[in-house]
Amino acid sequence: MKYRHSLLLRWVAALALSALCLGPAVMAQTSNADANNSPALTLNPAVIMVKAKPGQTFSQELTLWNNTIYELRFHMEAQDVVVRDGRRVFVPAGELQGSIARNAVFTEEDLIALPGRSITTRVTVTLPPTPGPRAIACIFMGRSPIATRNALSMTASLGALVTFTVDSDFHLQNDPLQVEVDEDAKTITFREQVRNTGRDPVVPQGVIAVTSEGGALIARVPVEGHRLLPGESSEFTAEHPGLPKAGKYKVTLLMQNESALFSNAAEFSIK
Amino acid sequence: MPRVTRYLTLAAAMLFAPAARAQCLPAVCALAVTIQSDASGIALGGSGSSAATMAFGTMQAYGGTVPTGVTRTVGATNWTISTPFDIKVSCTNLLNLLPCTLIISPTYTLTAQLQSADGTNTWKIGSSTLSSATPLTLATAGTYGNVVPYTFALTIPFTEAAGTISNTINFVAVSN
Numbered sequence: 001m002k003y004r005h006s007l008l009l010r011w012v013a014a015l016a017l018s019a020l021c022l023g024p025a026v027m028a029q030t031s032n033a034d035a036n037n038s039p040a041l042t043l044n045p046a047v048i049m050v051k052a053k054p055g056q057t058f059s060q061e062l063t064l065w066n067n068t069i070y071e072l073r074f075h076m077e078a079q080d081v082v083v084r085d086g087r088r089v090f091v092p093a094g095e096l097q098g099s100i101a102r103n104a105v106f107t108e109e110d111l112i113a114l115p116g117r118s119i120t121t122r123v124t125v126t127l128p129p130t131p132g133p134r135a136i137a138c139i140f141m142g143r144s145p146i147a148t149r150n151a152l153s154m155t156a157s158l159g160a161l162v163t164f165t166v167d168s169d170f171h172l173q174n175d176p177l178q179v180e181v182d183e184d185a186k187t188i189t190f191r192e193q194v195r196n197t198g199r200d201p202v203v204p205q206g207v208i209a210v211t212s213e214g215g216a217l218i219a220r221v222p223v224e225g226h227r228l229l230p231g232e233s234s235e236f237t238a239e240h241p242g243l244p245k246a247g248k249y250k251v252t253l254l255m256q257n258e259s260a261l262f263s264n265a266a267e268f269s270i271k
Numbered sequence: 272m273p274r275v276t277r278y279l280t281l282a283a284a285m286l287f288a289p290a291a292r293a294q295c296l297p298a299v300c301a302l303a304v305t306i307q308s309d310a311s312g313i314a315l316g317g318s319g320s321s322a323a324t325m326a327f328g329t330m331q332a333y334g335g336t337v338p339t340g341v342t343r344t345v346g347a348t349n350w351t352i353s354t355p356f357d358i359k360v361s362c363t364n365l366l367n368l369l370p371c372t373l374i375i376s377p378t379y380t381l382t383a384q385l386q387s388a389d390g391t392n393t394w395k396i397g398s399s400t401l402s403s404a405t406p407l408t409l410a411t412a413g414t415y416g417n418v419v420p421y422t423f424a425l426t427i428p429f430t431e432a433a434g435t436i437s438n439t440i441n442f443v444a445v446s447n
Contacts, residue, residue, distance in 0.1 A: 025402075039305075039317075039319060039320035039321070040302045040303040040304060040305045040321045041303060041304060041321040042302065042303040043301065043302045043303075044301040044302075045301075045361060046301065046446040047303035047446045048290040066321075067320075067321075068317065068320045068321050068322045069317070069320070070317075070322045072322065081445075087411050088380055088410065088411060088447070089408075090380075090406060090443075090445075092380065137445045138444060139445070141441065141443070142386075142439075142441050143386075144322070146437075150356070150423070151316075151325060151326040151327065151437055152324065152325040152327075152437065152438060152439070152441065153322070153323075153324050153325075153437070153438070153439040153440070154315075154322070154323045154325065154356075154424065154439070154440045154442065155316055155321065155322050155386075155439060155440075155441055155442070156305075156306065156308050156321035156322070156442050156443075156444065157383045157441050157442065157443040157444070158302055158303075158304060158440075158443070158444055158445075159443055159444070159445035160302075160445075160446075161447070162445050199284070199423050224377055225445055226378070234412070241433070
């Protein structure tokens with residue numbers, strides 16, 4: 001029976017993995033049905049995580065659905081994404097030393113999306129010898145003047161984020177875990193400031209365990225993953241609804257990134 | 272870099288690159304952006320879609336008609352019209368059509384940029400001025416699915432002759 005369960009699990013895992021790996025051709029069909037539900041622009045995929053060495057080439061199809069009533073024109077632009085003063089900044093290709101966006105080539109640079117139709121382009125990127133940034137945005141930049149007199153037109157453009165792991169250099173720095181008990185709202189909020197001090201992007205995520213003085217597990221709260229580019233920091237928060245009975249409690253935060261696990265702990269009490 | 276040179280560079284890189292190709296993992300998610308009328312703002316043409324228009328009709332600094340939801344402010348040397356509007360960015364997991372929680376961070380970056388330069392009038396979103404040269408960052412960690420209100424403002428100097436004013440704001444959303 002255990003063997004059967006194991007086979008079933010393997011089959012489900014393989015199915016999920018193959019769904020992830022089939023690539024844009026399959027995703028396009030699924031997304032089109034979904035995209036038809038709203039008169040918006042939809043881009044797929046939205047994020048691509050690439051592991052590559054300098055000199056290696058990466059290629060990916062990007063598809064945009066136009067479910068508006070307008071015929072829309074787009075120009076493909078690649079921009080480097082870096083963190084300056086703690087904020088992500090989009091820098092035109094070629095401006096940065098080791099620019100990756102400079103080496104991005106699109107099979108179609110200017111595209112016209114008819115109402116209800118999709119457009120596809122393939123981006124091919126070769127990593128420079130010493131890549132500076134670790135992410136680029138491949139943007140379908142709107143170029144359609146929806147002209148009406150005395151009017152302001154507003155168009156949306158969508159960009160796919162492509163992150164590059166080059167050195168497998170993953171380092172995180174974290175502040176002490178903060179616990180806030182709101183007795184009026186009857187919630188407990190956990191906050192952890194995490195900074196990416198490595199050279200490559202990371203997506204830390206984890207779980208918080210609340211235990212009593214006796215060591216009994218009282219609550220377990222998942223901590224949602226945030227992508228952090230090199231130099232970027234973010235506050236990871238999790239909220240637990242409801243308060244345990246009066247007493248002292250210990251909180252243990254266990255987080256994982258691409259290469260390691262790390263933990264942090266704090267204590268709080270309920271009166 | 273000229274296109275021909277770029278293609279040659281790419282071809283050379285592909286020919287002489289190490290045999291192993293980069294490994295990639297595309298997130299199975301679709302990103303969508305919609306521009307909507309705000310309850311207390313002007314009614315947008317194409318509200319709820321990715322391409323909308325904000326038509327003010329004929330307006331003047333003194334007198335005339337001010338469209339519903341538009342505020343007119345007259346200063347010493349110029350006058351301003353402003354109105355709120357909403358933007359929603361969503362991200363859907365294509366495997367189960369639920370909001371993405373895996374692989375994608377639960378936030379996005381939103382920038383805005385004027386399509387054509389305007390040296391006479393001042394175009395703003397919130398308190399920040401738009402330009403055609405540099406994108407203005409509106410959100411660095413916007414939450415998917417939230418309808419976020421922004422205020423658009425156009426300031427027109429009294430020195431400007433009467434005429435038609437139009438432009439396009441390009442909103443760019445990128446997943447974090």
